[in-house]
Amino acid sequence: MVDKTQIISAVTAALEQAPKRKFQESIDITINLKHVDMAQPKNRIDETILLPQAMGVKKIAVLGKGDIVSQARSSGVDIIIGPEEIERLGGAPREARKLAGQYDYFLAETAVMPLVGRWLGQRLGPRGKMPQPIQMGQDITPIVERLRNSVKIRSKDRLNMSVKVGTSAMTADAVAENVDAVLKRVVGRLESGELNIRSVYVKTTMGPAVKVM
Numbered sequence: 707m708v709d710k711t712q713i714i715s716a717v718t719a720a721l722e723q724a725p726k727r728k729f730q731e732s733i734d735i736t737i738n739l740k741h742v743d744m745a746q747p748k749n750r751i752d753e754t755i756l757l758p759q760a761m762g763v764k765k766i767a768v769l770g771k772g773d774i775v776s777q778a779r780s781s782g783v784d785i786i787i788g789p790e791e792i793e794r795l796g797g798a799p800r801e802a803r804k805l806a807g808q809y810d811y812f813l814a815e816t817a818v819m820p821l822v823g824r825w826l827g828q829r830l831g832p833r834g835k836m837p838q839p840i841q842m843g844q845d846i847t848p849i850v851e852r853l854r855n856s857v858k859i860r861s862k863d864r865l866n867m868s869v870k871v872g873t874s875a876m877t878a879d880a881v882a883e884n885v886d887a888v889l890k891r892v893v894g895r896l897e898s899g900e901l902n903i904r905s906v907y908v909k910t911t912m913g914p915a916v917k918v919m
Contacts (some may be wrong), residue, residue: 707889707890707893707900708889708906708918708919710882710886712918712919713882713885713886713889713908713918714878714879714882716908716916716917716918717733717872717878717881717882717885717908717916718878719916720733720908720909720910720913720914720915720916721733721874721878721910721913723913723914723916724874724909724910724912724913724914725912725913727874727912730873730874730875731873731874731910731911731912731913732870732872732873732874732910732911733870733871733872733873733874733876733881733908733909733910733911734868734869734870734871734908734909734910734911735868735869735871735885735888735889735906735907735908735918736866736867736868736906736907736908736909736915737859737866737867737868737888737889737892737903737905737906738865738866738903738904738905738906738907739861739865739866739896739902739903739904740865740902740903740904741898741901741902742865742896742897742902744861744862744863744864744865745863749897750860750861750862750863751859751860751861751867751892751895752834752858752859752860752861753858753859753860753891753892753895754853754856754857754858755856755857755858755859755887755888755891756852756855756856756887757855757856757857757871757883757884757887757888758883758884758887759872759876759880759881759883759884760854760855761870761871761872761873761876761884762873763854764810764811764853764854764855764856765784765785765808765809765810765811766783766784766809766810766811766812766813766850766853766854767783767784767785767786767787767805767809767811767812767813768783768785768786768787768812768813768814768846769786769787769788769792769812769813769814769815769818769822769837770786770788770789770814770815770817770818770840771788771789771815771818772815773842773843774813774815774840774846775788777845777846777847778813778846778850780847781846781847781850781851782850783813783850784809785809789818789821792818792821792822792825792826793821793825795825795826796824796825796826799829802825802826802829803829805826805829806826806829806830806833806835807833809835810835810853810858811835811838811853811856811858812830812835812836812837812838813837813838813840813846813849813850814837814838814839814840815839815840815841815842816839816840816841816842817842819837819839822836822837823836834858834860857869857870857871857888859888859891859892865904867892869888871884871885871888871908872884872885874910881908885908885918889906903919905917905919906918906919
């Protein structure tokens with residue numbers, strides 16, 4: 707596996723080579739695979755990864771009613787969507803698409819999951835954002851806290867995937883820790899491990915790509 711020094715060097719180069727901007731840029735990594743049959747669903751990557759270094763608040767939506775609503779409010783989630791609103795959104799495809807793009811993670815009590823599947827499934831499913839089911843009485847606070855510092859990486863049926871691992875406001879060391887966490891998780895999911903990695907690049911939003919491995 708690529709060592710931490712190598713990752714830090716690549717991140718540092720990406721930050722140094724990026725044009726100077728007056729706004730904070732994202733830092734992404736792109737992982738290219740080889741010798742993986744993506745026609746087989748079992749080989750596709752779909753992972754939510756808890757990052758060691760936080761990089762900003764993720765937007766979380768909670769769907770349901772009753773106890774989960776009061777929990778959601780105390781946890782500071784960004785939006786709460788009741789059953790009636792779920793059904794209404796089913797008839798408003800433009801709003802539903804906007805919702806799917808605006809929020810990073812969705813949680814839904816199990817009682818409304820059939821409604822979600824019927825009315826929002828076609829908007830959330832293709833984006834890999836179908837809600838995590840929450841059982842009645844389950845405490846969502848630790849789930850919300852974990853998701854705020856997590857990223858989701860998906861390959862779908864492609865041999866490449868990208869994910870945000872930091873911002874230009876973070877140190878190279880902090881970003882490198884996140885890169886390392888993502889790489890270890892992806893490598894752990896591959897049948898031949900690191901041998902299935904063709905290349906890995908890191909870049910800022912507007913900057914050139916720098917090879918990590």
